[in-house]
Amino acid sequence: MRIERAMLADLARGAGFLGSGGGGDPYYSLLLAEAALKRRGPVELIPLSSLVDDALVVPCGWIGAPTVSVEKLPNGREAVAGLRRLETILGRRIDAVLPIEIGGGNGLAPFVAAADMGVPVVDCDGMGRAFPESQMAIFNIRGLSACPSVVTASCGALTVIETDDNLAHERIARSLSVALGGIAHMVEYPLSGAQARAHAIAGSVSAAIATGAAIREARAARQDPFEALAEALRATGLYPHCKTLFDGKIVDLERETRGGFSVGNVIIDGFGGQGRMEIEFQNENLIARQDGRIRAMVPDLITIMDRETADTITTERLKYGQRVKVVAAAAPAMLREESALRFVGPRAFRLGTDFIALENLDTAETK
Amino acid sequence: MRIERAMLADLARGAGFLGSGGGGDPYYSLLLAEAALKRRGPVELIPLSSLVDDALVVPCGWIGAPTVSVEKLPNGREAVAGLRRLETILGRRIDAVLPIEIGGGNGLAPFVAAADMGVPVVDCDGMGRAFPESQMAIFNIRGLSACPSVVTASCGALTVIETDDNLAHERIARSLSVALGGIAHMVEYPLSGAQARAHAIAGSVSAAIATGAAIREARAARQDPFEALAEALRATGLYPHCKTLFDGKIVDLERETRGGFSVGNVIIDGFGGQGRMEIEFQNENLIARQDGRIRAMVPDLITIMDRETADTITTERLKYGQRVKVVAAAAPAMLREESALRFVGPRAFRLGTDFIALENLDTAETK
Numbered sequence: 001m002r003i004e005r006a007m008l009a010d011l012a013r014g015a016g017f018l019g020s021g022g023g024g025d026p027y028y029s030l031l032l033a034e035a036a037l038k039r040r041g042p043v044e045l046i047p048l049s050s051l052v053d054d055a056l057v058v059p060c061g062w063i064g065a066p067t068v069s070v071e072k073l074p075n076g077r078e079a080v081a082g083l084r085r086l087e088t089i090l091g092r093r094i095d096a097v098l099p100i101e102i103g104g105g106n107g108l109a110p111f112v113a114a115a116d117m118g119v120p121v122v123d124c125d126g127m128g129r130a131f132p133e134s135q136m137a138i139f140n141i142r143g144l145s146a147c148p149s150v151v152t153a154s155c156g157a158l159t160v161i162e163t164d165d166n167l168a169h170e171r172i173a174r175s176l177s178v179a180l181g182g183i184a185h186m187v188e189y190p191l192s193g194a195q196a197r198a199h200a201i202a203g204s205v206s207a208a209i210a211t212g213a214a215i216r217e218a219r220a221a222r223q224d225p226f227e228a229l230a231e232a233l234r235a236t237g238l239y240p241h242c243k244t245l246f247d248g249k250i251v252d253l254e255r256e257t258r259g260g261f262s263v264g265n266v267i268i269d270g271f272g273g274q275g276r277m278e279i280e281f282q283n284e285n286l287i288a289r290q291d292g293r294i295r296a297m298v299p300d301l302i303t304i305m306d307r308e309t310a311d312t313i314t315t316e317r318l319k320y321g322q323r324v325k326v327v328a329a330a331a332p333a334m335l336r337e338e339s340a341l342r343f344v345g346p347r348a349f350r351l352g353t354d355f356i357a358l359e360n361l362d363t364a365e366t367k
Numbered sequence: 368m369r370i371e372r373a374m375l376a377d378l379a380r381g382a383g384f385l386g387s388g389g390g391g392d393p394y395y396s397l398l399l400a401e402a403a404l405k406r407r408g409p410v411e412l413i414p415l416s417s418l419v420d421d422a423l424v425v426p427c428g429w430i431g432a433p434t435v436s437v438e439k440l441p442n443g444r445e446a447v448a449g450l451r452r453l454e455t456i457l458g459r460r461i462d463a464v465l466p467i468e469i470g471g472g473n474g475l476a477p478f479v480a481a482a483d484m485g486v487p488v489v490d491c492d493g494m495g496r497a498f499p500e501s502q503m504a505i506f507n508i509r510g511l512s513a514c515p516s517v518v519t520a521s522c523g524a525l526t527v528i529e530t531d532d533n534l535a536h537e538r539i540a541r542s543l544s545v546a547l548g549g550i551a552h553m554v555e556y557p558l559s560g561a562q563a564r565a566h567a568i569a570g571s572v573s574a575a576i577a578t579g580a581a582i583r584e585a586r587a588a589r590q591d592p593f594e595a596l597a598e599a600l601r602a603t604g605l606y607p608h609c610k611t612l613f614d615g616k617i618v619d620l621e622r623e624t625r626g627g628f629s630v631g632n633v634i635i636d637g638f639g640g641q642g643r644m645e646i647e648f649q650n651e652n653l654i655a656r657q658d659g660r661i662r663a664m665v666p667d668l669i670t671i672m673d674r675e676t677a678d679t680i681t682t683e684r685l686k687y688g689q690r691v692k693v694v695a696a697a698a699p700a701m702l703r704e705e706s707a708l709r710f711v712g713p714r715a716f717r718l719g720t721d722f723i724a725l726e727n728l729d730t731a732e733t734k
Binding site: 156157163165169175180 | 524525527528529530531535538539543546
């Protein structure tokens with residue numbers, strides 16, 4: 001599929017939802033990607049299944065606190081600088097790039113590099129949504145190495161990381177993102193085509209585009225964008241369940257930038273006597289409780305959206321008084337496997353509960 | 368000069384003094400260097416003036432908090448791993464190594480790599496003592512780039528840093544040292560032979576050996592080791608003034624590991640009604656005040672030593688009740704130039720005073 005500049009806004013809208021509140025506000029990433037495609041022309045989006053075994057494909061994305069990303073702007077060359085260095089290290093050209101996470105601005109990040117380098121983007125990603133930490137990528141869950149990885153910053157600094165330990169890699173990269181001002185670009189988990197085919201989450205880029213388009217079309221047709229969103233998500237096959245959990249007004253918000261993350265919680269007062277919903281986040285929304293009862297939890301998606309426009313409100317954009325709907329969606333099946341829940345389930349975030357799937361939660365006993 | 372294993376203890380003793388309390392306790396570095404020379408034989412110490420213009424010579428040393436270095440032991444391969452990677456990056460072999468700082472354990476660090484790689488150590492260093500931060504090296508003062516640099520850790524993690532900004536380089540390397548557990552090895556400021564000849568502090572390794580030998584010999588002959596130390600330092604030509612500032616007992620000590628440094632201050636009660644001396648440190652001793660009057664300050668050396676043996680007590684080894692002498696020495700002339708004081712003078716450490724040389728302080732009005 002040829003991605004024209006005009007399609008990027010749909011991608012941004014869909015990736016915003018899939019970010020579960022994180023992955024960075026898509027706005028600046030959209031501007032950068034639009035500028036890149038204007039400069040270089042359309043980018044090819046190729047199916048994951050089309051990769052040959054020995055292709056070199058590389059995930060791209062930003063690491064850091066989204067609260068910083070909206071204030072400290074990129075220079076636009078970070079991704080290419082990192083990818084070119086990786087080519088030098090590996091002694092070969094990169095055949096294609098992909099988003100390390102489809103969610104938020106990171107869903108658009110590889111399009112800048114793809115346009116500038118003249119390579120395609122693979123229709124897949126490493127998280128099926130957005131997660132706050134590098135080792136939460138499916139590639140770590142499946143035992144692949146994050147390294148060599150390359151971290152680049154808007155000041156021009158470049159660092160290469162090599163370690164066999166993907167948790168140490170996250171710790172090192174996180175501290176670099178802090179030292180570099182709170183946000184940096186990283187290329188990591190360089191993959192062979194065979195590895196990508198076996199482990200990446202297929203179809204997530206086109207799923208984001210379809211989801212974003214559905215919201216846009218529903219708005220234009222004066223239909224309910226939330227219904228259109230749910231239908232589009234189900235149609236992707238990747239996100240089989242979706243429901244609107246809550247409808248209300250933000251009445252309290254605690255948020256701080258700590259340890260390289262944006263962490264906190266938000267409280268929403270329901271309209272029509274629905275009670276209250278509290279959502280905890282670490283870059284991404286992690287768990288939603290309604291009057292103490294869990295309604296959704298990681299790795300399932302929880303996204304807070306403007307209740308009129310269905311625009312996603314990322315965690316760094318939350319404000320007192322916003323009128324919102326909270327929408328949850330089932331995570332892709334690969335993230336709900338036992339081996340994945342070790343890294344991306346509620347206990348990985350110290351939430352004190354086992355994972356219960358969104359579609360089972362309303363009948364399950366939880367508190 | 369051929370450095371035999373038996374000479375390393377003198378080097379450790381002398382480097383201990385030149386560390387001004389920092390550079391890491393020489394004990395473990397001595398064990399590692401002795402083991403390396405036992406394994407591989409003696410190491411050549413070559414004069415700085417013997418380097419050909421296009422030689423590649425590389426400073427080595429540990430970065431981090433000395434308080435951590437005495438608890439988290441190296442695996443012994445950190446320096447070689449970093450140097451080998453630098454060779455790959457630069458596409459050529461390293462001709463010789465040198466200590467980034469002669470002070471403390473870092474004065475011995477390059478001997479491990481030199482023995483294992485079969486290259487000589489150059490009789491020079493980058494600080495003429497020890498300083499807590501990377502940009503305090505003479506190579507930064509003289510406008511050379513720290514990068515590419517390679518940080519390696521005992522866990523096997525390796526990171527390459529590239530930036531034109533040596534202050535950013537220090538910030539990045541410091542945060543890496545923290546992420547890697549508080550201490551890491553770094554090769555930085557790769558130099559041509561011509562650059563090393565123009566800017567390195569010549570003769571500091573042999574000065575450390577001579578100083579350490581003088582203390583040992585004085586002890587064996589039951590002479591005053593402090594007099595022997597002062598005489599040996601003056602004889603080097605590098606450290607033209609030396610005096611014992613104070614003699615007393617440690618009665619108070621505040622020390623914490625913060626931001627990747629060991630910081631604090633120590634109070635010494637004088638014997639024979641001398642009053643009190645307070646010394647502030649950031650890895651290294653920075654300023655010594657006797658009853659409020661400044662007696663010595665960076666970049667001049669201030670070292671706290673056991674009052675009987677003249678063994679250096681590095682800042683992380685200070686303890687309540689130790690009976691000590693405080694010895695100060697004039698820094699090498701290159702460190703007292705105006706351009707150097709910007710980076711290593713008292714204002715670089717926010718000490719609120721201009722630099723006054725040790726030999727002028729007792730007559731100057733200070734408080």
